[in-house]
Amino acid sequence: MFGPLLNGLKITLKHMVTPGVTVKYPYEHRKVAERYRGRHILKVDEEGRELCCACGLCEAVCPSRCITIYGEEDERFEKSNVGKIAGFYQIDYTRCIFCGFCVEACPRGAIEMTQFYELAEPAQKGDDPRAGLLYYKERLMKEPPTLGEEGGAK
Amino acid sequence: MLALVVITIVKLLVLFAFTMTCVAYGTLAERKVCGHIQDRIGPCYCGPRGLLQPLADGLKLFFKEDITPSEVDKPVFILAPVLAVAPPLLAIGVIPFGESITLFGHKIPLVVADVNVAVLYLFAVASFSVYSIVLGGWASNSKYPLLGGLRSAAQMISYELVLGLSIMGVIMLAGSFSLTDIVHAQKHWWFVLTQPLGFLIYIVAATAELNRLPFDLPEAESELVGGYHTEYSSMKFAMFFLGEYANMVVASAVGACLFLGGWNPPFAFLSFIPGIIWFLIKLFFIFFTLLWIRWSWPRLRYDQLMTFSWKYLLPLSLLNIVATAGVMLWMHRI
Numbered sequence: 001m002f003g004p005l006l007n008g009l010k011i012t013l014k015h016m017v018t019p020g021v022t023v024k025y026p027y028e029h030r031k032v033a034e035r036y037r038g039r040h041i042l043k044v045d046e047e048g049r050e051l052c053c054a055c056g057l058c059e060a061v062c063p064s065r066c067i068t069i070y071g072e073e074d075e076r077f078e079k080s081n082v083g084k085i086a087g088f089y090q091i092d093y094t095r096c097i098f099c100g101f102c103v104e105a106c107p108r109g110a111i112e113m114t115q116f117y118e119l120a121e122p123a124q125k126g127d128d129p130r131a132g133l134l135y136y137k138e139r140l141m142k143e144p145p146t147l148g149e150e151g152g153a154k
Numbered sequence: 155m156l157a158l159v160v161i162t163i164v165k166l167l168v169l170f171a172f173t174m175t176c177v178a179y180g181t182l183a184e185r186k187v188c189g190h191i192q193d194r195i196g197p198c199y200c201g202p203r204g205l206l207q208p209l210a211d212g213l214k215l216f217f218k219e220d221i222t223p224s225e226v227d228k229p230v231f232i233l234a235p236v237l238a239v240a241p242p243l244l245a246i247g248v249i250p251f252g253e254s255i256t257l258f259g260h261k262i263p264l265v266v267a268d269v270n271v272a273v274l275y276l277f278a279v280a281s282f283s284v285y286s287i288v289l290g291g292w293a294s295n296s297k298y299p300l301l302g303g304l305r306s307a308a309q310m311i312s313y314e315l316v317l318g319l320s321i322m323g324v325i326m327l328a329g330s331f332s333l334t335d336i337v338h339a340q341k342h343w344w345f346v347l348t349q350p351l352g353f354l355i356y357i358v359a360a361t362a363e364l365n366r367l368p369f370d371l372p373e374a375e376s377e378l379v380g381g382y383h384t385e386y387s388s389m390k391f392a393m394f395f396l397g398e399y400a401n402m403v404v405a406s407a408v409g410a411c412l413f414l415g416g417w418n419p420p421f422a423f424l425s426f427i428p429g430i431i432w433f434l435i436k437l438f439f440i441f442f443t444l445l446w447i448r449w450s451w452p453r454l455r456y457d458q459l460m461t462f463s464w465k466y467l468l469p470l471s472l473l474n475i476v477a478t479a480g481v482m483l484w485m486h487r488i
Contacts, residue, residue, distance in 0.1 A: 012450040
């Protein structure tokens with residue numbers, strides 16, 4: 001009768017002296033896996049030209065249909081090295097399921113996923129309160145902020 | 155005469171402040187111990203390492219709405235929380251915290267009232283605790299509190315008997331009901347060494363008396379919502395918890411006095427540390443054991459609780475008394 005009771009006490013005491021697993025979230029961030037699928041980023045090449053040529057493969061493969069692309073001519077090869085860029089590139093994060101298919105579909109490695117996961121946004125004034133979750137090209141091309149510094153609500 | 159009055163009042167104030175601080179930080183200790191046992195860290199945002207959490211809890215409870223349900227028996231409903239706090243505050247007065255000290259030419263014993271029947275007084279006062287629970291459960295006029303109150307009445311009567319019998323061995327060995335004399339009798343051998351069974355039974359029965367896990371049937375959350383305090387809110391609710399933790403402090407202090415040698419150091423060469431420090435170390439050791447037990451063991455079923463008390467603990471404690479008496483006769487100590 002006493003054996004199991006004492007054993008229980010031993011186990012609780014052992015757990016009491018081992019450090020806890022708590023992460024004080026808004027102040028500390030847990031390190032996510034290297035291949036974690038967070039917010040997307042649109043890449044540029046070494047000369048700063050956009051890699052995306054608006055082929056539309058990511059748009060086609062996206063199971064939740066959250067990507068919208070309109071292509072645009074770039075005749076003087078100013079912004080790209082193939083003469084075509086995405087004039088309009090939008091990811092709707094109210095729909096995105098972070099499956100990473102877009103990354104796999106892209107033939108030019110133009111879209112990648114980062115480790116950034118603090119995507120919550122305050123409701124926007126105006127017609128669509130979720131408008132803050134529609135990410136446009138300019139925002140997608142920027143590196144995401146450091147976790148915790150500019151995360152979520154602003 | 156005047157000096158005596160002043161000294162007594164100062165001692166009372168210090169003791170009251172000490173008990174209330176212990177109660178406040180007892181709640182924090184409980185949550186911290188619970189957290190660490192469950193691989194969490196417990197309260198940590200309020201003040202450095204959560205040290206101001208009791209203050210925040212207290213303020214919150216003060217400002218909560220005090221609801222008196224319309225169907226309650228009002229005078230009794232208000233009386234019950236008062237009865238929960240009063241007994242432990244009365245009981246702590248007879249506990250010797252250390253030997254006398256000399257301050258400004260006065261010899262001051264570190265006990266408010268050195269009663270020669272302190273143990274009897276403690277049990278008389280501790281018996282009042284059950285009234286707060288029974289009255290609270292009855293006055294609430296609601297089924298869960300009533301069930302909690304009734305369970306508590308049966309439980310506390312059963313375990314009070316065992317609690318009383320468990321310390322008889324100590325009283326026989328010390329030959330006195332005075333806590334000061336009992337502590338003096340443990341100068342060389344603590345009674346936990348000569349009365350190990352008595353100490354175990356005391357801890358078990360005290361846990362049951364305090365309505366704490368594994369014997370917290372009166373407030374079993376999963377069965378009775380909250381038990382006897384279901385209908386209480388705000389500071390009235392807090393009073394029950396104040397009472398519970400104050401009772402824990404008293405039970406720990408009594409345990410330290412009766413079994414762990416009170417203010418006596420464990421070894422003679424350690425006597426340069428003041429007795430009161432030793433006493434507090436022992437007090438908090440038992441306090442921690444109570445917390446530790448609570449977060450380790452599951453709750454007993456009600457019939458198991460009763461069986462355990464009447465069929466196992468009671469005969470065991472009687473056996474302890476007979477054995478102690480026999481050994482004492484054999485050693486010609488009577």
